[in-house]
Amino acid sequence: xxxxxxxxxIGQGIAGSVLSWRLIEKNIKFLVINDSSKxxxxxxxxxxxxxxxxxxxxxxxxxxxxxxxxxxxxTSIEKKLNKKFLYKKNIYRPFSSKKDSNDWELKRESKTYKxxxxxxxxxxxxxxxxDSIGGVTTNRSGYLDxxxxxFLTKKYLQNKSLYIENNxxxxxxxxxxxxxxxxxxxxxxxxxxxxxxxxxxxxxxxxPFNLVKGENINIKIHHEIKEIIQKSLLIIPTKKPNxxxxxxxxxxxxxxxxxxxxxxxxxxxxxxxxxxxxxxIIEKQAGIRPAxxxxxxxxxxxxxxxxxxIINGLGSKGISLxxxxxxxxxDNIQNHKNINREINIKRYISLY
Ligand SMILES: Cc1cc2nc3c(=O)[nH]c(=O)nc-3n(C[C@H](O)[C@H](O)[C@H](O)COP(=O)(O)OP(=O)(O)OC[C@H]3O[C@@H](n4cnc5c(N)ncnc54)[C@H](O)[C@@H]3O)c2cc1C
Numbered sequence: 352x353x354x355x356x357x358x359x360x361i362g363q364g365i366a367g368s369v370l371s372w373r374l375i376e377k378n379i380k381f382l383v384i385n386d387s388s389k390x391x392x393x394x395x396x397x398x399x400x401x402x403x404x405x406x407x408x409x410x411x412x413x414x415x416x417x418x419x420x421x422x423x424x425x426t427s428i429e430k431k432l433n434k435k436f437l438y439k440k441n442i443y444r445p446f447s448s449k450k451d452s453n454d455w456e457l458k459r460e461s462k463t464y465k466x467x468x469x470x471x472x473x474x475x476x477x478x479x480x481x482d483s484i485g486g487v488t489t490n491r492s493g494y495l496d497x498x499x500x501x502f503l504t505k506k507y508l509q510n511k512s513l514y515i516e517n518n519x520x521x522x523x524x525x526x527x528x529x530x531x532x533x534x535x536x537x538x539x540x541x542x543x544x545x546x547x548x549x550x551x552x553x554x555x556x557x558x559p560f561n562l563v564k565g566e567n568i569n570i571k572i573h574h575e576i577k578e579i580i581q582k583s584l585l586i587i588p589t590k591k592p593n594x595x596x597x598x599x600x601x602x603x604x605x606x607x608x609x610x611x612x613x614x615x616x617x618x619x620x621x622x623x624x625x626x627x628x629x630x631x632i633i634e635k636q637a638g639i640r641p642a643x644x645x646x647x648x649x650x651x652x653x654x655x656x657x658x659x660x661i662i663n664g665l666g667s668k669g670i671s672l673x674x675x676x677x678x679x680x681x682d683n684i685q686n687h688k689n690i691n692r693e694i695n696i697k698r699y700i701s702l703y
Contacts, residue, residue: 358381358382359383359540364391364393365393365673366546366676370673372504390639392547399492422437422493439493441489443579445480445580455471466491471485471487481582495670540659540684542661542680547562554653558696559699560664566602566636571594600614640665640666642667647694648676649661662680
């Protein structure tokens, strides 16, 4: 038998990467096993975190705690690695109608929303945007350079011999009396962070996933936008001058990571609704969000095995939910704190 670990994590997307850093912080002995030939949805994410989302611009669940955790977590890893990957940026949301602007006026008076509203503008802010009646600027948002964060995490783990490449199938996982055995290694806890692949696994396929494909593109325009723009799609600055990530689409039927004509057409239509200027598409990508039926993550332990855990169902909010969910899981194991019902997989025990 090979080495003994306290934790083995399967998957190095955003969930597995953030969990690794949590274990490093606590000096816990662990190993990450990842199959990088598989689709990694985190690599196609735009990286946005944002407390006000959806068509109706509502405050997201538990947003205060989740945004605080997001910013504190990634900033602390930036300091540790002496690298930059988290960018705090306001969002400028052009009004789509007079009614939209009136709704934001009302939001400014509400206790819930006024803390997020930086400014209401009643005239165009950018000459190359279709924002003739103005827009609202909101705060407590930003984006993570996800590819960079994942790359640096992998490099760090590899340098410390905490990462191996392997495709872990259910038959590789053997439950013993007081530990889990997996490809010749022993661990006290096995945490599955396999993203949308978990939908077909032996252990957790009973959970109500609602997978959704997403596509986005990178474009070049001859103008500088310092903040994030949101109007039926997102335009997020990248590190490269005049280059922006733009997305995303939602497709519940064609669950693959192939860029489609339909997806690109959809994005172009939305871009024309916001940009007045010419743009050039320079990159296209697609991925599958591990979304859930009730839009809350899946955190907890298998009903028949309290050593096999899961962090999944991060949907379209993986960047902000991963720091929160990993903290809750570790607090549960180390400090016996309850996993709150909203995210605990126990809420679906009747489906098992
Ligand atoms: C187009 C698009 C845009 C998005 N934009 C945003 C955004 O702006 N903000 C946001 O917060 N979220 C966004 N998301 C959602 C975000 O990408 C997901 O919530 C997140 O990637 C889920 O991360 P994960 O770690 O659960 O899964 P993944 O990132 O898919 O990671 C799973 C990992 O497990 C590995 N794996 C799977 N099976 C095995 C196995 N059997 N053995 C070994 N390894 C295995 C895979 O190789 C992979 O590395 C977007 C998603 C898409 C598709």
